[in-house]
Amino acid sequence: MTNHAHLRKDSDVLLRVEDLVVEFKVPGNKVVNAVSSVSFDVKEGETLAVVGESGCGKTTLGKALLQIQKPKSGTVRFEGNELTSLSKSDLRSARTSIQMIFQDPISSLDPRMTVRQIVEEPLWIWSKGDENERVEKVKSLLNNVGLDPELVLDRKSYEFSGGQCQRISIARSLALEPKMLICDEPVSALDVSIQAQILNLLNDMKDRYGLTLIFISHDLSVVKAISTRIMVMYLGKVCEIGTTESIYSKPAHHYTAALISSVPVPDPTHKSERTPITGEPPSPVDPPSGCRFRTRCPAATELCATEEPMLREVSDGQFVACHYPRA
Amino acid sequence: MSSILKLENLKVRFSTHRGQLEAVRGVDLDIQAGTSIGIVGESGSGKTVMSRAAMGLLTGSNVTREGRITFDGKVLSDMSREDVRNEFGTGMAMIFQDPMTALNPVRRIGSQLQESLRIRLGMSRKEARARSIELLTLVRIPEPKQMLRKFPSQLSGGMRQRIMIAIAISCNPKLLFADEPTTALDVTVQAQILELLTDLRQRLNMTMVLVTHDLGVVAGNTDYVAVMYAGEIVEQAPTTELFANMKMPYTEALFKSIPNIQMKAGSRLPVIEGRLPDPTDRPPGCGFAARCSYAQDKCFTDHPELEVAKDGHLYRCWFPLGDSIQRKVS
Structure with a gap:
């Protein structure tokens, strides 16, 4: 059975992922189903947000796109190249057009390298320009991410705050002028006031460099400002995918609704109409039969335990994998 | 209602290789028994240091603490370490930010x-x-x-x-400090933990101090809010009053920068430009002046005192929001 109703015409998309499966072996001859047959596509210039709780496979998915984590099966087609079957050296050059920024800005930078070395490294590895050109490039990158090159070039990462480190990471990821940027929870380690700065910066960089973004987050309030489409994942499966507007205005999956209502509202007079979601996701070693969300779902019936729901269109461009979608 | 924890002119200084770092600069706070108060501020505003100092947890040789701390009728700041320790658990207790490292991994x-x-x-x-x-x-x-x-x-x-x-x-503490209890957690789990804390507080009749950087978290879970900036309380009021009637430009800026689920998709988030002043070299005027979009000349030279408005609303600003004084927007 295929689960491809939501995929768009092949010629329109920059990245197309089909039936991607990533598994990890764990002691006791068991297998963790981190990503179970996930399909999606991203058009050029879009920002796709991948949203879900810890353990839903969103980070693994991001790594599997870049083949940092080898998928067990499935295809990842980027600009017509099938990344899963590329040779080592071809993969290396393909990766220059997909870059990644990581969750913890401080530990993802080498503390012994200066900012100049960190941002220059990708250019140096690919022998882009001579030394002077490279330094000019580094300076302009640092300028673009809102850092003063004269002040930061010769300092090391531990001298900077989390927000500044994230700016340095962004500068590094843009050094090779990639087409796509995968951002893995880039703001979840930052204060709310700094979060807004980094989100705005990512939007600016997207316009300036013509980027396509995949933005991974557990917090639906953060992705609203930045995404054009949202994909909600639960235990390695896609629950819902649609435009940002449709997901927020009429979430069709009960899990999406629960995620939205979990966001704290900065208004003490606000009465929460919280859709009850209790407990935590079950173990991905032994996921529930049928719909994986059924153990926590308020609308679950016997059908949900026996038959796995497939993604189907509920409104224009909004797809949901649920037997009983919210009206 | 009686006071459970009273801080009078609490100051905490650290000796560092760059000189004296004044992390908390004269905090006065009176917490009534049975209430819950939120302490809000950015990283480096002194909120964690203040709560740890209030519990008597900062005892290093490079730490100087001044001021009077009264807990449950006893003057904690005059007590020996042994006596303060006897208050832990039964008197006051703390939940730390990082649940990954706060537990002993081998027990x-x-x-x-x-x-x-x-x-x-x-x-x-x-x-x-x-x-x-x-x-x-x-x-x-x-x-x-x-x-x-x-x-x-x-x-x-x-x-x-x-x-x-x-x-x-x-051990049924009277006072519970929760220092960023949900920052490391997912939003769904955060909602569950906050609900649990609020429920337990009412059931066990505890006073709660909720320390967080997120104004969204304090909104539904506290009776009072104190906003900290650069080691001082800059605004303090009952929660509903504070959200309805912000006086301090910093509070407003912090509030506006929260990614709001009700905003338009793709809209630009308002930010607070710049960063906290260097704690070893504080500016003479208002600490927020350099980042404040309403700042005037006076703000850079004179340090504002905590003013009292109606309804016990405290603020530290020369030109509070909602005032009739004409402000020039810089």
Whole structure:
């Protein structure tokens, strides 16, 4: 059975992922189903947000796109190249057009390298320009991410705050002028006031460099400002995918609704109409039969335990994998 | 209502290689028994240092603490370390930010839970075991008996934070400090933990101090809010009053920068430009002046004092919002 109703015409998309499966072996001859047959596509210039709780496979998915984590099966087609079957050296050059920024800005930078070395490294590895050109490039990158090159070039990462480190990471990821940027929870380690700065910066960089973004987050309030489409994942499966507007205005999956209502509202007079979601996701070693969300779902019936729901269109461009979608 | 914790002119200084760092600069705070108060501020605003100093947890040789701390009628700031220690657990308790590292990784959950029950309350092994099962049920952990045998590494972040809460409330403290209890957690788990804390507070009649950088978290879970900036309280009011009537430009800026689920998709988020002033070299005027979009000349030279408006609304600003004074926007 295929689960491809939501995929768009092949010629329109920059990245197309089909039936991607990533598994990890764990002691006791068991297998963790981190990503179970996930399909999606991203058009050029879009920002796709991948949203879900810890353990839903969103980070693994991001790594599997870049083949940092080898998928067990499935295809990842980027600009017509099938990344899963590329040779080592071809993969290396393909990766220059997909870059990644990581969750913890401080530990993802080498503390012994200066900012100049960190941002220059990708250019140096690919022998882009001579030394002077490279330094000019580094300076302009640092300028673009809102850092003063004269002040930061010769300092090391531990001298900077989390927000500044994230700016340095962004500068590094843009050094090779990639087409796509995968951002893995880039703001979840930052204060709310700094979060807004980094989100705005990512939007600016997207316009300036013509980027396509995949933005991974557990917090639906953060992705609203930045995404054009949202994909909600639960235990390695896609629950819902649609435009940002449709997901927020009429979430069709009960899990999406629960995620939205979990966001704290900065208004003490606000009465929460919280859709009850209790407990935590079950173990991905032994996921529930049928719909994986059924153990926590308020609308679950016997059908949900026996038959796995497939993604189907509920409104224009909004797809949901649920037997009983919210009206 | 009576006062449970009273801080008078609390100052905390650290000696560093760059000189004296004044992390908390004269905080006055009076917390009434049975209420819950939120302490809000950015990283580096002094909120964590203030709560740890208030509990008497900062004792290093490079730390200087000044001011008077009165807890439950006793002057904590004059007490010996041993006497302060005797207040932990039964008097006051703390939940720390990072549930991953706050638990001992090589001891079972049961032994960590029973430690304070045995020491503080002098329970026997059997009593402590029975009580810890009760506590785990109270923090809504499924299968509490099995949980006693587990190690922290076998649990998720949300579960570990529930364990931390169970340990903190085990000896029925009067005052509970929760320092960023949900920052490391997912939003769904955050909602559950906040709900649990609010429920426990009412059920056990505890006073709660909720320290966080997120104004969204304090909105639904506190009676009062104190906003901290650069080591000082810059605004303080009952929660509903504060959100309805912000006086301090900093509070407003902090509020506006929260990614709001009700905003338009793709809209630009308002930000607070710049960063906190260097704590070893504080500017003479208002600490926020350099980042404030309403700042005038006076703000850079004169340090504002805490003013009292109606309804006990305190603010530290020369030109508070909502005032009739004409402001030039710089």
